[in-house]
Amino acid sequence: MDMVLVAEPKQVVAPGEVLAEGDHLLGDNAYRIGTKIFSACVGILEVDGNRVFVVPLKGGYFPRVGDLVAGRIVDIGLSGWLVDIRAPYEAMLPASETPGPRGPRRRDLSTSYEVGDMVLAEILAFDRTRDPLLTVKGPGLGKVASGRVVEISAAKIPRLIGRKGSMISMLKKETDCQITVGQNGVVMVWGKSPESERVAVEAIYMVEREAHTRGLTDRIREMISRSRVVEQVAGTQTA
Amino acid sequence: MNKLPEPKQPEKLIDDKGLRIDGRRLDELRPIKLEVGLLDKADGSAYIEQGKNKILVAVYGPREAHPKHIAMPERAVIRCRYHMAPFSVDERKNPAPSRREMELSKVIRESLEPVVLTDLYPRTTIDLFIEVLQSDGGSRCAGITAASLALADAGIPMKEMVAACAVGKIEGKLALDLSDAEDKYGEADIPVALVPNAGLVTLLQMDGHLTLSEFEQGFTMALEACKTLNAMQREVLKKKYATIKEAAEEREEAEVVA
Structure with missing residues (x-):
């Protein structure tokens, strides 16, 4: 059977728009009626071989096992913490998944994490019937005590990371900041100076705003170098 | 207290030239303005002006279901509130939800449920708030x-x-997209909601009287209008992103020139 692409790849498509006609494979956010394939959300049409899918431009975070997420402690229970990970479900971080004394012996959980604390965690288990379970066992996981937190739409996270991490590694290099990206749209930035952090935060927001535009990486690089110049000028003036 | 005079019944709904009180042809929609994404705090939002109708819609979700017992184990629950602002009509409307508003909330929800892929988000809710700021007939459709x-x-x-x-x-004549006056003093009104690709009609109500052939003809008119509206919806949604794209890429060109 013929395979015809009706919509232009890399273009913005609306829900219900015809993407292709024929025997394509269905990827994410695409569905079929008869021979026609339609989009199921606002997003960018992508084509990979004969697989057609739509990368959404908006939407909240939906947990997946193995995701790195950053969340805020909202409650302390008897055996663990409740964590807001910006998903439609409240995540649980059991005490048994944190470093420290284990077993039935009670310890004061608030000595580890208090309500309001930011934690970097991995999703250990999640399915349709159960709320996500977190773990902070692992390198780099646990309480986030410093740095800046930037919250963006979870749909823009793949763009922030870029193809094979191109965008995020460029950001790290150009802004000279350490950046950790939570799949739930929470990004943490640690810089050597408040200025470099500010530039990095600005750049992250720009990625969110312009995620669907072409030549974004170059434009961001440009923006960062420009703000560096401005800073240097400001620096010499105060000196 | 001064009371506003009741708006008078127009002498004729159709003039000698076959035009309606607002100058439209019988098969013409009212002027429509659609906007999207205008509320920062909502997950999604839209605004429509259709004739004198002004309606703002906010969407939240999928989010955690509260109270917990309303959650469904295998899909998201859609909740919908259609509400008319006290100042949306000639005489102040009591802001408490009326019988009519509760019915409209229900039929609007039911007209949207078949298209939303609710089974992707079990145990959650999607909340819809439809605020009618100014009402001019046909507000359930808008x-x-x-x-x-x-x-x-x-x-x-x-x-x-x-x-x-x-x-x-x-x-005695079929007319598309009735205004408030036409609805009040006309003989029949049929709101229709269409899911175009699927060919599904998800809302069909009627008050008044029509012959079978009138109904069929009118129904076809409404379906055509729905398709026109659907094209506008898509255009507006895509334009939101196209505008950002153009601005960004123009900026880039300006930089190259500089």
């Missing part, structure tokens, strides 16, 4: 049109957007 746009804007997976339009009968 509400549906705007609500599906807001759902799409929220990034909620859905098969397609639903568009709705009414058709009615005034002075």
Whole structure:
């Protein structure tokens, strides 16, 4: 059977728009009626071989096992913490998944994490019937005590990371900041100076705003170098 | 207290030239303005002006279901509130939800449920708030049109957007998209919501009287209008992103020139 692409790849498509006609494979956010394939959300049409899918431009975070997420402690229970990970479900971080004394012996959980604390965690288990379970066992996981937190739409996270991490590694290099990206749209930035952090935060927001535009990486690089110049000028003036 | 005089019944709904009180042809929609993503705090939002109708829609979700017992184990629950502002009509409307508003909330929800892929988000809710700021007849249809746009804007997976339009009968003739006066003094009013690709009608009501052939003809008129509205919905949704794209890429060109 013929395979015809009706919509232009890399273009913005609306829900219900015809993407292709024929025997394509269905990827994410695409569905079929008869021979026609339609989009199921606002997003960018992508084509990979004969697989057609739509990368959404908006939407909240939906947990997946193995995701790195950053969340805020909202409650302390008897055996663990409740964590807001910006998903439609409240995540649980059991005490048994944190470093420290284990077993039935009670310890004061608030000595580890208090309500309001930011934690970097991995999703250990999640399915349709159960709320996500977190773990902070692992390198780099646990309480986030410093740095800046930037919250963006979870749909823009793949763009922030870029193809094979191109965008995020460029950001790290150009802004000279350490950046950790939570799949739930929470990004943490640690810089050597408040200025470099500010530039990095600005750049992250720009990625969110312009995620669907072409030549974004170059434009961001440009923006960062420009703000560096401005800073240097400001620096010499105060000196 | 001074009371505003009751708006008078127009002498004729159709003039000698066959035009309606607002100058429209019988098969013409009212002027429509659609906007999308205008509320920062909502996950998705849309605004519609259709004739004198002004309706704002906000969407939240999928989010945690509260109270917990309303959650469904295998899909998201859609909740919908259609509400008319006290100042949306000639005489102050009591802001408490009326019997009519509760019915409209229900039929609007039911007209949208078939397109939303609720089974992707078990145990959650999707909340829709439809606020009629100014009402001019056909607000349930305009509400549906705007609500599906807001759902799409929220990034909620859905098969397609639903568009709705009414058709009615005034002075013995079929007329598309009735205004408030035409609805009040006309003979019949049929709101229709269409899911275009699926060929599904998700809202069909009628008050007044029509012959079978009138109904069939009117129904076809409404379906055509829904398709027109659907094209507008898509255009508006895509334009939001196209505008950002153009601005960004123009900026880039300006930089190259500089």
